[in-house]
Amino acid sequence: MTGAESERERDKRRYQRLLFDGVAERYQAVRPGYPAHVVESVITTAGLGPGAEILEVGCGTGQLTERLARPGLRVTAIDIGASMIAAARRRVTSTDVSLQVTSFEDLDAADASFDLIISSAAFHWIDPEVAFTKSARLLRPGGWLALLGAEEHYDDPLGAALDDLWITHGDTGGAWERRPSDPAAVAATGLFSAPSCLTDSQEAALAAGDVIALESTRATFLSWPQDTQRHFADELRQLLGPQPAVRLTRQTLVTMAQVRRDHG
Secondary structure, three states: OOOOOOHHHHHHHHHHOOHHHHHHHHHHHHOOOOOHHHHHHHHHHOOOOOOEEEEEEOOOOOHHHHHHOOOOEEEEEEEOOHHHHHHHHHHOOOOOEEEEEOOOOOOOOOOOOEEEEEEEOOHHHOOHHHHHHHHHHHEEEEEEEEEEEEEEEEOOOHHHHHHHHHHHOOOOOOHHHHOOOHHHHHHHHOOEOOOEEEEEEEEEEEEHHHHHHHHOOOHHHHHOOHHHHHHHHHHHHHHHOOOOEEEEEEEEEEEEEEEOOOOO
């Protein structure tokens, strides 16, 4: 269980998860991928070898898919957005990767089909009563669930000012923003072994224009009226000022858990 959501919260979540498809090109240009050593750690932990089957939920433009595509591994990558899948097809050409436009809820797959189900910053968009129960059902005995997330932490004073800017421009209290942490959510289901966690931090620098583009790919921003989006972007541009680049820390969070053999 991940906690009940109200009808309003559910409507908002289902609406917001469709918005990314409208900015697929921007998303591909400015959203960071995952470090190669983090993906390698997931594959090693899951014990994937030749013939292993992977399901990637919410593949977006294929940044993670590209890292998963390697000889001997078969990847089924799904996303709810047709534009996202089109971008992923341009990026990933391996014949061992199947890209499909579908939601996880609607995915037609046989029980015990996969050795690893992996999702990058997308699992919280799934209907909560489906997310973990269907994952457990689709995993083979001993299979793994891996949930990845990424956070950008800008150096102050920009970081604090940007937080204030998000608050100033309105409603950010959607259901998914109050969700429990991935480890807590996984553990609460009783369907998986105790989750293990990995945190990786990388320092980076972004051009001011890229900061604005990146922040304009957030679901909250995309759900605002165009006037609000423009005001937010203008105020962020003022905060950035003439500096050519800003410093930040990119933090990757990984939660992995093995499906319990007695979950059924």
